[in-house]
Amino acid sequence: KAGVTQTPRYLIKTRGQQVTLSCSPISGHRSVSWYQQTPGQGLQFLFEYFSETQRNKGNFPGRFSGRQFSNSRSEMNVSTLELGDSALYLCASSLNSGRGYTFGSGTRLTVV
Amino acid sequence: AQTVTQSQPEMSVQEAETVTLSCTYDTSESDYYLFWYKQPPSRQMILVIRQEAYKQQNATENRFSVNFQKAAKSFSLKISDSQLGDAAMYFCAYRSARGETSGSRLTFGEGTQLTVNP
Numbered sequence: 001k002a003g004v005t006q007t008p009r010y011l012i013k014t015r016g017q018q019v020t021l022s023c024s025p026i027s028g029h030r031s032v033s034w035y036q037q038t039p040g041q042g043l044q045f046l047f048e049y050f051s052e053t054q055r056n057k058g059n060f061p062g063r064f065s066g067r068q069f070s071n072s073r074s075e076m077n078v079s080t081l082e083l084g085d086s087a088l089y090l091c092a093s094s095l096n097s098g099r100g101y102t103f104g105s106g107t108r109l110t111v112v
Numbered sequence: 113a114q115t116v117t118q119s120q121p122e123m124s125v126q127e128a129e130t131v132t133l134s135c136t137y138d139t140s141e142s143d144y145y146l147f148w149y150k151q152p153p154s155r156q157m158i159l160v161i162r163q164e165a166y167k168q169q170n171a172t173e174n175r176f177s178v179n180f181q182k183a184a185k186s187f188s189l190k191i192s193d194s195q196l197g198d199a200a201m202y203f204c205a206y207r208s209a210r211g212e213t214s215g216s217r218l219t220f221g222e223g224t225q226l227t228v229n230p
Contacts, residue, residue: 033217043203043220056217088155094216100147101218103157 002026004104006091012110018079021107025072025093032074033101034066037088046089049074078109086111114139116206118221125194126229132179133189133224135204143209146180146187147218152200160202163187165209191226199228 005024013019025032033056034046045058049068066076072093078085088108092101115138125131137146148160163171163180171178175192191198204221 031216035218042222043218045217045219048216058217090155090157092157092218100145100159100162102159103149105154105156108155 004091004093004102006089006104006107008107009105010108010110012112013081015081015083015111017081018077019081019109020075020077021089021091021109023074023076023091023093023104025074025091026095026102029093029095029102030072031094032068032072033092033094034074034076035090035092036060037090037106038086043090046076081111083111085109114141114144114206114208114219116204116219116221118202118204118224120224121222122225122227124227124229125191127194127196129194130190130192131194131226133191133202133204133226135187135189135221137185137187137204137206137219137221139185139206139208141208141210145207145209146178147205147207148176148178148187148189149203149205149220150198150200151203151223157203161189194228196228196230199226201225 007022031050033048037043048056052068063079068074088106090106092103094101117136144165146163149157150160161173177190179188201223203223205218
């Protein structure tokens with residue numbers, strides 16, 4: 001059974017640009033969540049999608065957005081990148097969130 | 113809002129010994145889930161063990177067990193017979209059990225870096 005796949009693994013972008021990250025959940029999982037991990041702020045929840053609908057959102061500016069497709073694959077987009085957006089972005093999928101979440105290996109985004 | 117606190121930024125243990133990682137949380141809810149995740153250098157967060165708050169029995173997964181004290185809002189992880197492969201960052205996490213339809217998020221602690229010495 002394939003795990004959660006995130007692409008790309010590494011990304012370098014310039015301030016002001018935008019970026020799109022992709023996440024393919026485990027087959028059958030309809031819930032996909034995104035987290036930002038930084039040394040200073042730790043792990044912070046960005047948003048969660050379930051059956052193509054955003055049903056939970058963290059405290060991030062509107063520059064951070066996401067969507068989920070009918071096959072449950074999800075993308076997150078960050079517009080007008082800032083240096084502070086440099087982080088590891090983790091995606092997690094779940095069949096039943098009470099059982100726990102399966103995480104991908106993340107996308108390391110560096111903004112220069 | 114819920115908060116999760118891990119007061120030990122770093123811990124070390126000798127191979128084959130036992131180590132306990134601490135976690136406390138704050139919530140006004142009575143029903144929730146608690147998790148321990150492990151993040152090795154590969155960056156992938158790996159679920160180690162989970163506990164449902166309504167269950168009084170402490171969860172156990174092979175060499176990993178928890179000491180869940182609901183009244184004290186404490187959720188510590190004990191690793192027995194530590195192995196070199198246990199070296200990683202360990203995160204304690206909380207999730208409300210309010211319901212699947214209300215959405216869900218994990219609230220993480222700051223993490224504890226575990227070193228296993230040969």
